[in-house]
Amino acid sequence: xxxxxxxxxxxxxxxxxxxxxxxxxxxxxxxxxxxxxxxxxxxxxxxxxxxxxxxxxxxxxxxxxxxxxxxxxxxxxxxxxxxxxxxxxxxxxxxxxxxxxx
Amino acid sequence: xxxxxxxxxxxxxxxxxxxxxxxxxxxxxxxxxxxxxxxxxxxxxxxxxxxxxxxxxxxxxxxxxxxxxxxxxxxxxxxxxxxxxxxxxxxxxxxxxxxxxxxxxxxxxxxxxxxxxxxxxxxxxxxxxxxxxxxxxxxxxxxxxxxxxxxxxxxxxxxxxxxxxxxxxxxxxxxxxxxxxxxxxxxxxxxxxxxxx
Amino acid sequence: xxxxxxxxxxxxxxxxxxxxxxxxxxxxxxxxxxxxxxxxxxxxxxxxxxxxxxxxxxxxxxxxxxxxxxxxxxxxxxxxxxxxxxxxxxxxxxxxxxxxxxxxxxxxxx
Numbered sequence: 001x002x003x004x005x006x007x008x009x010x011x012x013x014x015x016x017x018x019x020x021x022x023x024x025x026x027x028x029x030x031x032x033x034x035x036x037x038x039x040x041x042x043x044x045x046x047x048x049x050x051x052x053x054x055x056x057x058x059x060x061x062x063x064x065x066x067x068x069x070x071x072x073x074x075x076x077x078x079x080x081x082x083x084x085x086x087x088x089x090x091x092x093x094x095x096x097x098x099x100x101x102x
Numbered sequence: 103x104x105x106x107x108x109x110x111x112x113x114x115x116x117x118x119x120x121x122x123x124x125x126x127x128x129x130x131x132x133x134x135x136x137x138x139x140x141x142x143x144x145x146x147x148x149x150x151x152x153x154x155x156x157x158x159x160x161x162x163x164x165x166x167x168x169x170x171x172x173x174x175x176x177x178x179x180x181x182x183x184x185x186x187x188x189x190x191x192x193x194x195x196x197x198x199x200x201x202x203x204x205x206x207x208x209x210x211x212x213x214x215x216x217x218x219x220x221x222x223x224x225x226x227x228x229x230x231x232x233x234x235x236x237x238x239x240x241x242x243x244x245x246x247x248x249x250x251x252x253x254x255x256x257x258x259x260x261x262x263x264x265x266x267x268x269x270x271x272x273x274x275x276x277x278x279x280x281x282x283x284x285x286x287x288x289x290x291x292x293x294x295x296x297x298x299x
Numbered sequence: 300x301x302x303x304x305x306x307x308x309x310x311x312x313x314x315x316x317x318x319x320x321x322x323x324x325x326x327x328x329x330x331x332x333x334x335x336x337x338x339x340x341x342x343x344x345x346x347x348x349x350x351x352x353x354x355x356x357x358x359x360x361x362x363x364x365x366x367x368x369x370x371x372x373x374x375x376x377x378x379x380x381x382x383x384x385x386x387x388x389x390x391x392x393x394x395x396x397x398x399x400x401x402x403x404x405x406x407x408x409x
Binding site for chain 2: 027028029031043044046049064066071074075078079080081083084085086087088089090091
Binding site: 113114115116117118119120121122123124125126127130132133137138141142145146186187204206207208209218220221222224225226227228229230231233234239242243257294 | 322332401
């Protein structure tokens with residue numbers, strides 16, 4: 001039985017989404033690339049959709065996180081409330097630790 | 103059972119493709135006509151009623167609500183709802199936070215709890231703008247969120263599916279759980295509208 | 300004419316400008332419901348023949364014009380067919396011949 005990859009991040013950790021751009025099936029939206037957020041929860045580990053998209057097994061399962069972003073940090077012209085947030089599910093290999101303090 | 107062909111009663115190319123694929127799969131023993139018919143009927147029977155059941159129970163039972171917010175799938179199964187492999191996260195609307203759900207990349211949706219998604223949920227307009235200008239999009243549904251309430255958008259990018267637990271309206275204290283469930287609409291549980299009496 | 304950003308796939312539309320949302324919906328036609336049923340039956344079985352990931356990848360591979368011109372379930376049946384061909388469940392030839400046969404039949408006979 002393949003083991004899951006090690007869970008690197010935990011709720012409350014600050015992370016940044018990598019700015020890589022590939023072809024193929026990716027579930028990390030363009031608008032969060034390079035953006036910084038906070039882990040809201042660890043969702044569990046799941047087979048990698050980038051591999052499943054090609055009828056491959058996508059193993060070992062990868063940790064999946066919900067990441068919370070401030071809308072005003074996602075969009076330079078954000079017109080809502082400064083506290084408005086957005087949460088998206090991002091796979092671990094798209095995230096790196098963000099060391100800069102808030 | 104007659105097919106719904108387009109107006110001049112000829113099949114479009116993609117309608118013909120659907121027939122062709124279905125027939126080939128039946129001939130190859132992959133599935134049967136009965137399988138297709140039963141699945142169509144099962145999906146036809148799905149509407150927002152199971153989602154509303156979850157909401158109404160959460161409104162009347164605080165301990166259940168807490169369990170549901172912690173593990174949505176377990177809570178649904180607790181009520182005997184048939185959700186299959188759905189990985190559910192329920193997000194609660196409060197005076198401080200209003201939640202709204204979108205799938206920018208395609209159209210992910212908690213189908214087992216709400217039925218098939220409406221066209222507008224899958225539209226370019228909703229998918230593009232709900233993440234960037236949620237308050238303007240909500241206003242297009244006639245929903246205005248006060249400036250001091252945070253709007254939180256959930257983009258269903260991966261394996262989880264989302265349901266909004268809307269706020270229980272005032273004046274519903276005497277209603278039974280079943281009556282409360284009847285108030286809750288699909289749009290309330292996507293987060294584009296508030297529950298009305 | 301704006302040049303599409305090569306970093307961004309056409310389906311990855313979060314944040315792009317778009318028109319006001321029109322809260323419309325239509326009752327699904329029977330053929331659309333059958334497309335939906337096919338995806339469920341092919342993916343939700345002991346040995347899936349189509350995964351939602353392959354469905355999505357094949358939809359994403361549609362060019363911009365096709366993606367925008369096709370309706371939701373047209374994109375789905377295209378992607379289901381594409382996946383079945385990729386997996387070797389049906390052949391291009393089988394599909395083409397059967398589409399032709401279906402198209403020549405009396406449309407009132409289902």
